Amino acid sequence: MSDRYSALALARHALQPDLPWPRAWRSPEPKTSYDVVIVGGGGHGLATAYYLAENHGIRNVAVIERNYIGSGNVGRNTTIIRSNYMIGGNTAFFEHSLKLWEGLSHELNFNCMVSHRGQIVLAVNPVQLDTFARRGNIMRLNGIDAELLDRGEVMKLLPYLDYSKEARWPICGGILQRRAGTARHDAVAWAYTRAADRHGIDIIENCEVTGFTMAEGRVTGVDTTRGRINAGKVAIAVAGHTSHVARLAGLRLPVESHVLQAFVTEPVKPLVHHVVSWGAELFYLSQSDKGGLVFGGHIDGFNTYTQRGQFGKIREVAECAVSLMPFISRLRLLRHWGGIQDMTPDGSPFICRTPVRNLYLNGGWCYQGFKATPASGWTFAHTIAHDEEHELNRCYALDRFEKGAELDEFGLGNWTYKQ
Numbered sequence: 001m002s003d004r005y006s007a008l009a010l011a012r013h014a015l016q017p018d019l020p021w022p023r024a025w026r027s028p029e030p031k032t033s034y035d036v037v038i039v040g041g042g043g044h045g046l047a048t049a050y051y052l053a054e055n056h057g058i059r060n061v062a063v064i065e066r067n068y069i070g071s072g073n074v075g076r077n078t079t080i081i082r083s084n085y086m087i088g089g090n091t092a093f094f095e096h097s098l099k100l101w102e103g104l105s106h107e108l109n110f111n112c113m114v115s116h117r118g119q120i121v122l123a124v125n126p127v128q129l130d131t132f133a134r135r136g137n138i139m140r141l142n143g144i145d146a147e148l149l150d151r152g153e154v155m156k157l158l159p160y161l162d163y164s165k166e167a168r169w170p171i172c173g174g175i176l177q178r179r180a181g182t183a184r185h186d187a188v189a190w191a192y193t194r195a196a197d198r199h200g201i202d203i204i205e206n207c208e209v210t211g212f213t214m215a216e217g218r219v220t221g222v223d224t225t226r227g228r229i230n231a232g233k234v235a236i237a238v239a240g241h242t243s244h245v246a247r248l249a250g251l252r253l254p255v256e257s258h259v260l261q262a263f264v265t266e267p268v269k270p271l272v273h274h275v276v277s278w279g280a281e282l283f284y285l286s287q288s289d290k291g292g293l294v295f296g297g298h299i300d301g302f303n304t305y306t307q308r309g310q311f312g313k314i315r316e317v318a319e320c321a322v323s324l325m326p327f328i329s330r331l332r333l334l335r336h337w338g339g340i341q342d343m344t345p346d347g348s349p350f351i352c353r354t355p356v357r358n359l360y361l362n363g364g365w366c367y368q369g370f371k372a373t374p375a376s377g378w379t380f381a382h383t384i385a386h387d388e389e390h391e392l393n394r395c396y397a398l399d400r401f402e403k404g405a406e407l408d409e410f411g412l413g414n415w416t417y418k419q
């Protein structure tokens with residue numbers, strides 16, 4: 001408890017300005033060898049490290065991060081968490097994740113600011129509302145909360161939307177998941193880092209993995225900008241860099257990298273009390289605790305590793321915002337930013353073993369990696385510890401395309417469920 005930044009701690013530092021702030025986690029030199037090396041210190045790598053120690057007692061672990069903790073997509077996303085999936089496999093995995101979110105601040109002893117404010121997806125025609133009913137029924141059969149809303153109910157909950165005759169897309173109802181919401185993304189990264197560090201795991205920042213060492217078809221370690229590190233097992237969790245990092249180990253993955261942009265307006269008084277997504281285009285919006293309206297849309301439609309998006313996409317997303325909530329046109333856009341997303345052909349991720357022995361893969365998160373962070377780390381740690389997938393991530397294997405076992409929620413369900 002002593003390393004919490006409470007009001008009392010702040011006062012103590014004001015009275016004794018020479019007292020150094022304690023580090024939130026250690027900054028160790030890399031050892032020459034570990035039982036497990038995790039490449040990538042984003043949400044997924046850090047969560048994996050924590051659950052390796054917490055659930056499986058594996059503590060001789062290093063997380064190798066080429067930049068600083070929180071510099072990747074874990075600190076760039078729009079913070080939406082939910083489990084309103086329809087396809088078997090996805091439903092159980094994302095519901096497990098939401099359940100882990102529910103107890104996360106307590107488990108990690110750090111306030112991740114998990115807010116179950118509810119997500120409402122708006123339908124813009126009756127056919128879409130029918131597909132929402134189908135999805136809601138499947139969710140409820142799987143024990144996941146879902147409520148179908150008619151137009152009047154949506155008007156009561158979201159009075160600030162455009163319901164006029166001139167509205168570009170008429171809102172005819174929606175579907176609500178009350179347990180969905182948001183979590184503070186940086187806090188999640190820091191919480192897992194501190195918890196992993198407390199277990200004795202080495203978090204090594206500013207260290208890039210540049211290659212893999214192999215012997216007799218198995219991985220034996222990594223080459224880094226701070227020297228060679230031997231490892232019993234190596235796990236890749238590098239989000240938007242999955243294809244080219246896996247390539248260093250000789251793997252060619254069905255992954256394309258795109259930039260996804262996000263936007264925040266100047267702060268306004270509390271107004272939007274849910275996460276609101278829209279069925280006319282991929283568009284999602286929530287209000288941050290500081291008051292800014294945080295929103296986003298689709299990926300930019302070309303492959304890239306730059307984190308800077310194009311103006312065309314900014315215009316498209318702004319059009320969505322203004323069509324839905326005309327008052328937004330009077331707000332100033334404060335910032336926009338981008339992150340690299342690794343996209344798979346079916347929109348579902350990989351959490352699995354690879355053809356290289358002792359090398360494990362976590363990636364292909366598309367639009368949905370933040371909400372998956374706890375379950376991803378939990379199941380990936382299981383896969384590494386037991387050298388076999390848990391039943392919750394068996395569906396996320398690399399060979400699912402050869403076997404015709406894709407999980408294409410994007411094609412099957414309504415694509416506006418992304419985010």
Ligand SMILES: Cc1cc2nc3c(=O)[nH]c(=O)nc-3n(C[C@H](O)[C@H](O)[C@H](O)COP(=O)(O)OP(=O)(O)OC[C@H]3O[C@@H](n4cnc5c(N)ncnc54)[C@H](O)[C@@H]3O)c2cc1C
Pocket residue numbers: 039040041042043044045064065066067068070071072073074075076077078079080081207208209210237238239240241245260261262296337338339340341365366367368369370371372419
């Ligand atoms: C704008 C935007 C909005 C989003 N909104 C949502 C949302 O609302 N809800 C949701 O569920 N998902 C959302 N996502 C997706 C989500 O953020 C990502 O899927 C998820 O964060 C990826 O996992 P990660 O946290 O481990 O990634 P990252 O934080 O990117 O971690 C990967 C780490 O690997 C490191 N790395 C890369 N190469 C190397 C190397 N060679 N050596 C060492 N380290 C390396 C990187 O520096 C990085 O820190 C959004 C994404 C973006 C870009």
